[in-house]
Amino acid sequence: MSIDSNAIAKHSKTRMEGINRMIQQFNVFPSQPTGKALFIGVFALFTCVLSACSSAPRSLTYYLLHTTGDSAYTVNKASTAVVIDKITLPEYLKHRGLVYQTSDTNLHISTSHLWAEPVDEGLTKALTSALASKQVSLLRPDHYASEEAIHMALHLNDFVSTYEGEVILSGQYVITHVEGQTQSYPFLFKTPLEDDGFSPSIKAMRNTIQQLA
Helix, strand or coil: CCCCHHHHHHHHHHHHHHHHHHHHHHHHCCCCCCHHHHHHHHHHHHHHHHHHHHCCCCCCEEECCCCCCCCHHHHHCCCEEEEEEEEECCHHHHCCEEEEECCCCCEEEEEEEEECCCHHHHHHHHHHHHHHCCCEEEECHHHCCCCCCEEEEEEEEEEEEECCCEEEEEEEEEEECCCCCEEEEEEEEEEECCCCCHHHHHHHHHHHHHHHC
């Protein structure tokens, strides 16, 4: 029986090609993850976790500068009417975020602890209540048409909780009497904080308004 050497060589070549294809397929789909593939998987998982955290709703807390008690009865008994024409605030109090002085040169404006209403509105309400207990009725210009009244303008330089553990209220108020005479009165009040946090700061701020009244 004769052996065809060409047929044997052709058969061997075909088998080698089949083995090479199997090796290539194994390399494309390895049974164990490589270091690079593992890093990519962990990075993708970490990115998903960060996305979930950033999309979670942030908790907001709102604060009132004035107390919510009804002072209408006391105001009606007031014997002196004062019309508040204007309240001027420092720029940092025009934000809705509560402010804390962190150093002699820096302020922090919170993005999660906010005023429920503009500071000048809350200040007017708090001052109205404080003056009512002293038989003084603080009125807005559109609520009092008579010219026979004392007028007041309030200018604040600072009204802030500080890193030194106190609330500072400073500025001046200008009184215009019925006769047209004008008098300016500077003021500076300090109230120590009883504890850390924004709630104790609000209580101390209310106390300084009582001192101003």
